[in-house]
Amino acid sequence: MLKPLLALSALTAAVPAIAQTAPAAPTAADAAASDWQPIPDNELLVMTLRGGHQVFIRLAPRYAPAHVANIRKLAEARWWDGTSVYRVQDNYVAQWGGGDDKTTLPPTVIENPPAEYEWSRYDGVTNFARADPYAVKTGHSADGWPLATDGKTSWLTHCYGMVGVARDLAPSTGSGAELYTVIGHAPRHLDRNIAIVGRVVEGIQWLSALPRGGGSLGVYENPAERVPILSARLASQLPEDERPHFQVRATDNERFAAWLSERENRKPPFFTMPAGGADICNAQAPIRRAP
Amino acid sequence: MLKPLLALSALTAAVPAIAQTAPAAPTAADAAASDWQPIPDNELLVMTLRGGHQVFIRLAPRYAPAHVANIRKLAEARWWDGTSVYRVQDNYVAQWGGGDDKTTLPPTVIENPPAEYEWSRYDGVTNFARADPYAVKTGHSADGWPLATDGKTSWLTHCYGMVGVARDLAPSTGSGAELYTVIGHAPRHLDRNIAIVGRVVEGIQWLSALPRGGGSLGVYENPAERVPILSARLASQLPEDERPHFQVRATDNERFAAWLSERENRKPPFFTMPAGGADICNAQAPIRRAP
Numbered sequence: 001m002l003k004p005l006l007a008l009s010a011l012t013a014a015v016p017a018i019a020q021t022a023p024a025a026p027t028a029a030d031a032a033a034s035d036w037q038p039i040p041d042n043e044l045l046v047m048t049l050r051g052g053h054q055v056f057i058r059l060a061p062r063y064a065p066a067h068v069a070n071i072r073k074l075a076e077a078r079w080w081d082g083t084s085v086y087r088v089q090d091n092y093v094a095q096w097g098g099g100d101d102k103t104t105l106p107p108t109v110i111e112n113p114p115a116e117y118e119w120s121r122y123d124g125v126t127n128f129a130r131a132d133p134y135a136v137k138t139g140h141s142a143d144g145w146p147l148a149t150d151g152k153t154s155w156l157t158h159c160y161g162m163v164g165v166a167r168d169l170a171p172s173t174g175s176g177a178e179l180y181t182v183i184g185h186a187p188r189h190l191d192r193n194i195a196i197v198g199r200v201v202e203g204i205q206w207l208s209a210l211p212r213g214g215g216s217l218g219v220y221e222n223p224a225e226r227v228p229i230l231s232a233r234l235a236s237q238l239p240e241d242e243r244p245h246f247q248v249r250a251t252d253n254e255r256f257a258a259w260l261s262e263r264e265n266r267k268p269p270f271f272t273m274p275a276g277g278a279d280i281c282n283a284q285a286p287i288r289r290a291p
Numbered sequence: 292m293l294k295p296l297l298a299l300s301a302l303t304a305a306v307p308a309i310a311q312t313a314p315a316a317p318t319a320a321d322a323a324a325s326d327w328q329p330i331p332d333n334e335l336l337v338m339t340l341r342g343g344h345q346v347f348i349r350l351a352p353r354y355a356p357a358h359v360a361n362i363r364k365l366a367e368a369r370w371w372d373g374t375s376v377y378r379v380q381d382n383y384v385a386q387w388g389g390g391d392d393k394t395t396l397p398p399t400v401i402e403n404p405p406a407e408y409e410w411s412r413y414d415g416v417t418n419f420a421r422a423d424p425y426a427v428k429t430g431h432s433a434d435g436w437p438l439a440t441d442g443k444t445s446w447l448t449h450c451y452g453m454v455g456v457a458r459d460l461a462p463s464t465g466s467g468a469e470l471y472t473v474i475g476h477a478p479r480h481l482d483r484n485i486a487i488v489g490r491v492v493e494g495i496q497w498l499s500a501l502p503r504g505g506g507s508l509g510v511y512e513n514p515a516e517r518v519p520i521l522s523a524r525l526a527s528q529l530p531e532d533e534r535p536h537f538q539v540r541a542t543d544n545e546r547f548a549a550w551l552s553e554r555e556n557r558k559p560p561f562f563t564m565p566a567g568g569a570d571i572c573n574a575q576a577p578i579r580r581a582p
Binding site: 006088090091117130131132133134159160161166167168169170171183184185186187188189191192193204205208209210211212217263264266268269270271272273275276277278279281282 | 297379381382408421422423424425450451452457458459460461462475476477478479480482483484495496499500501502503508554555557559560561562563564566567568569570572573
């Protein structure tokens, strides 16, 4: 693995050095081929921004079924086409969708679904179970969602790249027409207050590197600053040969446990003091393009 | 306080609504005038990037005296002028400085200072003491630095906006000529492995919103992509009437304790489920321009 904060001379030297090296020996932390699970076409939202830049979002229908049902209807109605990214607040969120120039929802969309913020079950597998200031236990579902529990209920955690549903004041839950993703330190105080519906799995830089909005809470003051959304589609709406395919690494196996242990105890020659732990947002399950 | 994830109609409506509202009543969480402590001119680094965009960095001489001494010498020698931001890696760091086109340090700069990664004392005041997966206790120094301890040593934490010293493989410690700041979720596994020398107190968006580098580890592949640093100066090097003045909120008082409690237990009408805790990187001491 390349080392994270090398000075530039070493950073640029690292690439040819790696290229000359024989492939790394297999380790207990390597995924087996069967660990890579496909993300279904109707659980992947493809948002295309100005310039053709694409953001790929894995949806979480098991955890937020009513909100994801809305999101599917909005995508099928091509409702987001022509809306925009209208808010980018540093160390917080990028937010997009309906906004003030498109307020009428397709008739089948439920304006205020139930508050899908937490559940009585806890789906986390036992490979990882760290307490943190927000939960007595955090971990991963078998299919890679980050979870937390207080021992009674459980919820998805607001990690970098997680996608949530903007809403008005409680008890509004938001329809899903306006979404945001986290582009800074995990704002875990939002957990259990907002519906999380997915995770950006590729292309987040097209949101996280946008200019910050100069208005209150990062809203672009001038509508001309907004970044147009050309389209947002489920992969299942695309012609079969145009569908992107992603895979998530299964977490319910000893290989993933070994991978977590490596993240918690990084090694020399760069690291000399292993952390001995990791927070759930520094241990997100890997997702990759299908080879 | 404005609410964080309102849908756009409510976001834009919130501004006039606030403007029409009488000033909020004083609360126990308000700072007293005396809580705002000046940041000395020789503890503030002003980095000016292409376009005149300025990044202001509070230095931490108490925690990393040898590295900060180097940084002061580099600033006084105008050594960074003409170097660049050469690496921006999403959800990780922006990195700048010497790089490969300026490798000779001023003769008074120590190339490998001692490893100022941790200390035997713990300076945290008692207002906040949360355990997390990386530490048995986290908290703030009286003058606002984020700290963690394992009960034996203590260290500064890699929160969003903290500034560290890039280095080669251990036992290198880096001179300070190449620096980075965190632009994503806190990479706390770097704690105790790298010298932290400061915190960006204003202007981080000129680093965090830069295009991500396409090369390995976010290095800009084409040198033309690098963002020129026009100058980097201590505020004390500037003419007196051009010096920026910042203040940090003192943490060793009951008003700050009340402020923390409010962050840990956010209230209706937006929040319905208080977190009951906060991690140190979501509870950074406020810093402001001197009024």
